[in-house]
Amino acid sequence: MIGARMRELREAAGVALTRAASESGWDKGHLSRVERGHTKPSRELIEWYDDSFGANQALVNQLMELDAAVRAGRDTSQRDMRRHVQPVLLGGSVPIDHHPEDRAELVGETVPDGTRVCREQVFEKTWELRNSGERPWHNRWLTRQGAAGTPGWLRSPPRAPVPDAAPGDIVTVSMTLQAPCQVGASTAYFKLTDEAGRLYYPGLESPPLYCTIFTIYEP
Numbered sequence: 001m002i003g004a005r006m007r008e009l010r011e012a013a014g015v016a017l018t019r020a021a022s023e024s025g026w027d028k029g030h031l032s033r034v035e036r037g038h039t040k041p042s043r044e045l046i047e048w049y050d051d052s053f054g055a056n057q058a059l060v061n062q063l064m065e066l067d068a069a070v071r072a073g074r075d076t077s078q079r080d081m082r083r084h085v086q087p088v089l090l091g092g093s094v095p096i097d098h099h100p101e102d103r104a105e106l107v108g109e110t111v112p113d114g115t116r117v118c119r120e121q122v123f124e125k126t127w128e129l130r131n132s133g134e135r136p137w138h139n140r141w142l143t144r145q146g147a148a149g150t151p152g153w154l155r156s157p158p159r160a161p162v163p164d165a166a167p168g169d170i171v172t173v174s175m176t177l178q179a180p181c182q183v184g185a186s187t188a189y190f191k192l193t194d195e196a197g198r199l200y201y202p203g204l205e206s207p208p209l210y211c212t213i214f215t216i217y218e219p
Contacts, residue, residue, distance in 0.1 A: 001208075002046065002063055005187065007035035009053040024048050058185040061153055064146070095194035102200060103133030104192055106209060107170060113212040117179040118219055125211045126174045129192075131165040138164050140200070142173045143193040145208055153180055154188040154213065162192065179215045187212040 108128035
């Protein structure tokens with residue numbers, strides 16, 4: 001996810017990969033692998049992208065959010081292990097009704113990526129999700145990954161309810177968010193979970209839903 005955002009920022013600035021490599025001191029092949037998600041970037045490289053392409057610490061903030069989400073997921077799994085929870089019977093680190101044939105598909109959303117929003121402005125974001133699997137949805141939540149209310153980050157509630165859905169149904173999930181006070185790009189990530197925050201789609205093959213805005217001083 002970070003690599004994709006790095007590429008978006010560079011291309012939005014009209015800077016070719018060769019030029020970025022020359023100015024940054026990192027090898028062009030390394031930058032290409034980072035932007036395609038094949039290599040994890042160093043914090044120094046992320047900070048260079050932030051500074052060079054006017055992201056105003058947005059990438060570093062996103063890195064901190066994703067790291068926090070990974071730590072939270074690891075802590076949940078370790079807590080379940082300490083309690084001797086058996087994943088097959090009680091859910092473990094995944095929900096009790098987790099099933100490999102479960103699927104979710106994003107079919108529509110409001111507030112497109114890059115929407116310009118004034119500092120600290122409150123707005124509503126909605127996602128339309130299709131239950132494209134073979135399992136019904138009950139008591140599911142769209143849960144923020146990382147800290148929801150950290151100053152300087154895009155703020156949101158910790159989670160929002162997902163309407164129950166039969167296979168094939170499309171449901172709408174709405175959430176009220178608030179732009180940060182800093183000018184620049186910011187992103188918040190969300191995933192489908194149960195009430196305890198356990199992921200229905202824990203693998204990397206299921207990227208999170210997200211909201212990306214660009215905060216400005218005035219409309």
